[in-house]
Structure formats: structure tokens, C-alpha cells
Amino acid sequence: MILSIESSCDDSAIAITEIETGKLVFHKKISQEIEHSVYGGVVPELAARLHAETLPKILEQTKPYFSQLKAVAVTSSPGLAVTLIEGVTMAKAISIALGIPIIGVNHLVGHIYSLFIEKETTFPLTVLLVSGGHTQVMEVKSLTDIKTVAKSMDDSFGESFDKVAKMMGLGYPGGPLIQELAKDGDRLKYNFTVPLHQSPLIAFSYSGLKNAVRLAVEEAGENKELYKDIAASFEHIATKHLTMKLKKYFKTNPPQRLAIVGGASANLYLRSQIEELLKPYNAELLLSELQYCSDNAAMIGRVALDMYKQGDFSELKELNISPKSQL
Ligand code: KG4
Ligand code: ZN
Numbered sequence: 001m002i003l004s005i006e007s008s009c010d011d012s013a014i015a016i017t018e019i020e021t022g023k024l025v026f027h028k029k030i031s032q033e034i035e036h037s038v039y040g041g042v043v044p045e046l047a048a049r050l051h052a053e054t055l056p057k058i059l060e061q062t063k064p065y066f067s068q069l070k071a072v073a074v075t076s077s078p079g080l081a082v083t084l085i086e087g088v089t090m091a092k093a094i095s096i097a098l099g100i101p102i103i104g105v106n107h108l109v110g111h112i113y114s115l116f117i118e119k120e121t122t123f124p125l126t127v128l129l130v131s132g133g134h135t136q137v138m139e140v141k142s143l144t145d146i147k148t149v150a151k152s153m154d155d156s157f158g159e160s161f162d163k164v165a166k167m168m169g170l171g172y173p174g175g176p177l178i179q180e181l182a183k184d185g186d187r188l189k190y191n192f193t194v195p196l197h198q199s200p201l202i203a204f205s206y207s208g209l210k211n212a213v214r215l216a217v218e219e220a221g222e223n224k225e226l227y228k229d230i231a232a233s234f235e236h237i238a239t240k241h242l243t244m245k246l247k248k249y250f251k252t253n254p255p256q257r258l259a260i261v262g263g264a265s266a267n268l269y270l271r272s273q274i275e276e277l278l279k280p281y282n283a284e285l286l287l288s289e290l291q292y293c294s295d296n297a298a299m300i301g302r303v304a305l306d307m308y309k310q311g312d313f314s315e316l317k318e319l320n321i322s323p324k325s326q327l
Pocket of ligand 2: 107111131132262263294295
């Protein structure tokens with residue numbers, strides 16, 4: 001079995017995956033959403049302190065499996081430096097104590113593999129990753145053949161939801177809160193500009209839209225009734241930006257199979273708009289199970305399973321965190 005640890009942001013999670021069957025025999029995640037909610041976003045130092053409390057508590061529950069562990073895997077990149085280090089230090093201690101190899105896993109590859117938990121991998125695949133830290137399109141042919149074809153020049157799709165929710169004083173994470181508020185709003189009430197709509201670039205940008213929404217929120221002042229229209233119009237334009245750029249990309253690279261992964265792939269409006277977009281191509285849409293869209297250790301274990309089979313281990317002394325590494 002492989003024990004996997006995830007602590008790249010504000011979720012402490014540990015999973016155990018059976019090597020022969022790929023079965024997930026243990027998975028526990030403790031989110032810090034409530035603790036960060038008052039600040040309207042993740043406070044790195046607080047997140048690190050909470051990981052230091054919760055990871056050992058979860059690890060204790062995995063003790064019955066210790067004698068069967070053949071490797072320990074951990075998210076080592078990208079993410080918050082102070083939180084990545086918590087998981088990596090724990091993984092190194094386990095590796096030394098049990099005399100088993102260590103596997104450093106890239107968190108973004110983890111999100112791609114969230115599609116394949118307790119399943120076989122199926123490539124090739126075009127992947128749209130929408131999370132709190134990333135917004136990018138990748139062509140994935142295998143574990144080691146991943147090409148990024150479009151990415152954000154500034155903020156991410158998920159982060160823009162977090163910031164809009166913060167502006168409205170709604171809490172964190174903003175994605176589900178804005179989605180809920182937008183349900184009863186008028187998507188066409190606010191005519192926000194679609195980012196980069198005149199640019200030939202196939203890239204994403206959310207900072208301008210965020211600022212436009214900030215002005216609308218300020219203008220609404222105490223009239224909170226308008227918040228639902230602002231939320232709905234924002235969700236509409238944030239999503240339209242993704243679908244317009246994907247459409248442009250598909251002109252030269254028609255999709256056969258498109259996957260949406262990452263925490264924000266849970267967004268229902270995004271899912272429906274992408275389904276619409278794919279209709280003329282007759283392309284298959286792949287989604288992770290809802291519980292595996294946001295950060296978790298099962299997806300890290302799933303990547304580790306393939307890395308283990310390929311003998312792709314890290315040197316204990318050389319495994320370091322890479323907070324800014326990209327795909
Ligand atoms: O993948 P994830 O758990 O963490 C990162 O790797 O960043 O993604 C978290 C992000 C947050 O920004 C959160 O607001 C967003 O995913 N998110 C959503 C929804 N659910 C979560 N964004 C839009 N709509 C949602 N329903
Ligand atoms: Zn993530």
C-alpha cells in the first residue's frame with residue numbers, strides 16, 4: 001500500500017491506496033475553511049499551524065496499515081511554501097522510520113489524476129484545470145507527457161470567486177457561496193467586459209474582471225439585493241471568458257475528450273456552459289467525482305501509484321518543496 005499526504009493549501013489529507021488493485025482503503029481530509037473564513041482567504045501561517053495539528057491526528061488513524069506500506073507519497077509542488085513543508089517533513093519522517101521510499105507528487109498532476117481514482121487512466125485528454133491557484137488548459141498524453149497550452153496571466157478562476165465573495169463579506173471559500181447567490185440573480189444585469197475578448201491570445205486573465213466587480217459592489221453600497229445580480233453577472237462573464245478561449249483553441253485543436261478538474265470544476269454553471277460548448281464536437285466530457293474536485297490525498301495517491309509502478313522515487317535528501325513549479 002502507498003500512504004499519500006496532501007497539505008499544499010488549506011486541506012490536511014491522508015490517503016492509503018492499495019498497489020495491486022488501486023483501491024482506496026483509507027481517506028481522511030480535514031478542511032480549514034471555517035478558520036480562514038473570517039479573513040476572507042487562506043492565511044498561510046495559520047494554515048501551517050493547523051496542518052501541524054491535524055496531520056498527526058489523521059496519521060494516527062492509519063497505524064493499522066503501517067506494516068503494509070511500500071512507499072510514502074507527498075505533494076511537494078506547487079503550493080504555499082509553509083504548508084507544503086508540513087507534509088514533506090512528515091513524509092520524510094515516515095520514510096525514515098519505516099524504511100520505505102518516498103515519492104514527491106506535483107499537485108496539478110494530482111488534480112488531473114482525480115479523474116482516475118479507483119479507475120484506469122485513459123489518455124489522451126484535453127484538461128481544463130480550474131482551482132484556487134490555477135487556470136490552465138493542458139494536453140495530457142501520459143503521466144510524463146503533459147503540455148500546457150493556455151494559462152492565466154494573473155489570477156485564477158477560483159480565486160476570483162474567493163475575492164468577489166470577500167468583497168461582499170460572504171466568507172471563504174467564495175466559489176460555492178457565489179454560485180448559491182448567483183442562482184437567483186440576473187446574469188445579464190451587469191455588462192462586465194469579457195477579459196481578453198479582443199486579444200488573439202489563448203490565455204486567461206481575471207484581475208480586470210475582479211476590479212470591475214469591485215466597482216459594482218461599491219456602487220451597490222448597502223443595497224445588498226443587487227449582490228445576487230452582481231454574482232450572477234460575474235459568474236456568467238468569468239465562465240464566458242473560459243468558453244470563448246476554449247472555442248478559439250478548439251478551432252485548431254478540436255477536442256475528442258475534455259476533462260474539467262480542480263476545486264472550481266464543481267461549479268454547475270461552468271459545467272453546463274462547457275457541455276454546451278462541446279455539443280458540436282460530439283466530444284466526451286470527463287469530470288471527477290464531486291468529493292475529489294477539491295484538494296484531497298486520494299488524487300495524490302493515484303498519481304503515486306503510477307509513479308511507484310514506474311519506479312519513479314525521490315531521493316530523501318533531494319526531495320524539496322517547489323512552491324512555484326509549473327506544468
Ligand atoms: O482545487 P482546490 O480545492 O484548491 C487549489 O488547488 O487551489 O480549489 C479551491 C478553489 C477555491 O478558489 C474555491 O472558491 C473554488 O475552488 N471553488 C469554486 C466552487 N467550489 C470551489 N469555484 C466556483 N464555483 C464553485 N462551485
Ligand atoms: Zn488544488
